[in-house]
Amino acid sequence: MSERSERIDEHNEEPESRAPFSAWLRSQSEPDWTAVVTHPFAAAIHSGTADMRRYLEQDFQFVDAFTALLGAAVAAADTFEARVAVGRFLGQTVADTERGYFHRALAELGGELTPPTLEPVTIEFRALMDDVRRSQDYPLILAVLCVAEWTYLGWASRTVGSAEGFVHREWIDLHSGPEFEAWVGFLRGELDRLGPGLDENGRARVLDVFRRATTLERRFFDMALG
């Protein structure tokens, strides 16, 4: 769907049948969505000038709760195919990203894997993920996963700047490219598949979680900017 036709639906209260549920959720989460994908901290990652130490220290605490949420998605999904897709991503994430990138990057920056204090936004984000995880409600779990991954695909896919050091470069590469696009496509596809079967209350609950997660993404980048 083009950006233009999504924008036409922006102020609708009900999802249009021609607009996929995920596109509707995103359009209803403006202006925060655009603020995240065009955020100055994201631009600073692209240019290689972002101070990554505090950001990655806090983000590692985020990623742990996110990994637990992926486990909840495996348990709560309504199809075998979805369990396998999420489980495969979980295995790769924990093996490649957590063990690899975070350890190397924080060692390079002199950061801690377990920082002494958590920022308020980190605590709030973890609380949202923990609440949704405990709900075992697959569409709500998908809403948080989809925001975290789709916003990151959004900023990382913007071709601005030319970061050279591995800390900036790999963080961009981890969140862009065909494999990550396919993963985001899967999460969106799940929301698009399940959205039409939800009643009005169900859609409103998914939108509420989607919006809260988007606002927290914006505040997470604000925190990183200092």
Ligand SMILES: Cc1ncc(C[n+]2csc(CCO)c2C)c(N)n1
């Ligand atoms: C605040 C915040 N939001 C989203 C992501 C993106 N993300 C979270 S876990 C994960 C899987 C691979 O690490 C990805 C891509 C992030 N890192 N930090």
